[in-house]
Amino acid sequence: MPKIIDVKELDFIYMPGSPYEQNALKNISFSLDEGEFLGIFGPNGSGKSTLVQLFNGLLSPGRGTVTVCDTDTADKKLRQQLWKKVSLVFQYPEQQIFQISVYDEVAYGPRNLGISETEVRQRVYLALEQVGLIPEETIGVTPISLSGGMRRRVAIAGMLALNPEILVMDEPMAGLDPIGRKLILDIINNRKEHKLTSVMTSHNLKEIIAIADKIAIMDSGCLVFFGAVSELLENNNILAKYRLELPDHIQLLSALAERGLKVNTNIRSLNEAALEILRLLA
Ligand SMILES: Nc1ncnc2c1ncn2[C@@H]1O[C@H](COP(=O)(O)OP(=O)(O)OP(=O)(O)O)[C@@H](O)[C@H]1O
Ligand SMILES: [Mg+2]
Incomplete structure (x- = not known):
């Protein structure tokens, strides 16, 4: 399986050599396979946003390498083309909307790809549908008149319209209502079905554990855990140390297993858990 993101011994320092120097990422190594969904967790200031900005070449490694879609992000010329392959939805993207209509906002990226306006239009309509908006009713609306949650959907649609090989979303669920949060999970699930890679940072492990393939946990710029969800669920030290809350089911x-019942604890979704409990009761 080809590695779509390959990070080796990465350090990143903000304002190096100045009195404000900030060592934001320290000796980070991991890789992600194509089609996987990576969830990145960690407290405020642990380096999540910094890390994801290295994936699309917005930031460049201080030490080590970040190779994304076979592109070395330290190569200035190649890095400039990465935005076509890696779409990054910033933290609070709704604050960065600047076009006068929803159509123009979502069309902004695709237009820069140099494709025909007919194809741009098709992509805009499809992307708006993917974020749960009705294109005919939304394209003419001024984004500024929409609620924060709706503006975020428009911002995400703008990134989806680029048909990215990797979709990176920095805390896309923060502050959204349950419908908005489910929509984000649906987008990622849909990408998984099409073997497309996604990355999301979050504070809430509970919400993505059922669909994540890999989990990264950051602390003070260090990667303190990277692995499959099943490995994380078995790692009680990490779960306790970072107070990672697991879904109730x-x-x-786990509580049933601790009491000696022969129960499969390698289960993530609520449906699977319900079936396992029914099996126990049979
Ligand atoms: N532009 C910047 N200039 C200087 N230091 C920065 C800058 N951006 C982030 N930092 C610092 O780098 C460290 C990592 O910050 P980062 O924003 O990546 O963390 P985060 O995990 O995304 O936090 P949050 O959960 O609050 O979004 C922090 O100490 C932060 O203060
Ligand atoms: Mg952040």
Whole structure:
């Protein structure tokens, strides 16, 4: 399986050599396979946003290498083309919307790809549908008149319209209502079905554990855990140390196993857990 993101011994320092020097990432190494969904967790200031900005070449490694879609992000010329392959939805993207209509906002990226306006239009309509908006009713609206949650959907649609090989979203669920949060999970699930790679940073492990393939946990610029969800669920040290809250149904299965019941604890979704409990009761 080809590695779509390959990070080796990465350090990143903000304002190096100045009195404000900030060592934001320290000796980070991991790789992600194509089609996987990576969830990145960690407290405020642990380096999540810094790390994801290295994936599309917005930031460049201080030490080590970041190779994304076979592109060395330290190569200035190649890095400039990475935005076509890696779409990054910033933290609070709704604050960065600047076009006068929803159509123009979503069309901004595709237009820069140099494709025909007919194809741009098709992509805009499809992307708006993917974020749960009705294109005919939304394209003429001024983004500034929409609620924050709706503006975020428009910002995400703008990134989806680029048909990126990797979709990176920095805390896309923060402050959204349950419908908005489900929509984000649906987008990622849909990409998984099409074997497309996604990355998301989050504070809430509970919400993505059922669909994540790999989990990264950051602390003070260090990668303190990287691995499959099943490995994380077995790692009680990490779960306790970072107070990672698991969904109730996973906690229930673990509690049953601790009491000696022969229960499969390698289960993530609520449906699977319900079936496992029914099996126990049979
Ligand atoms: N532009 C910047 N200039 C200087 N230091 C920065 C800059 N951006 C981030 N930092 C510092 O780098 C470290 C990592 O910050 P980063 O924003 O990557 O963390 P985060 O995990 O995304 O935090 P949050 O959960 O609050 O979004 C912090 O100490 C932060 O203060
Ligand atoms: Mg952040």
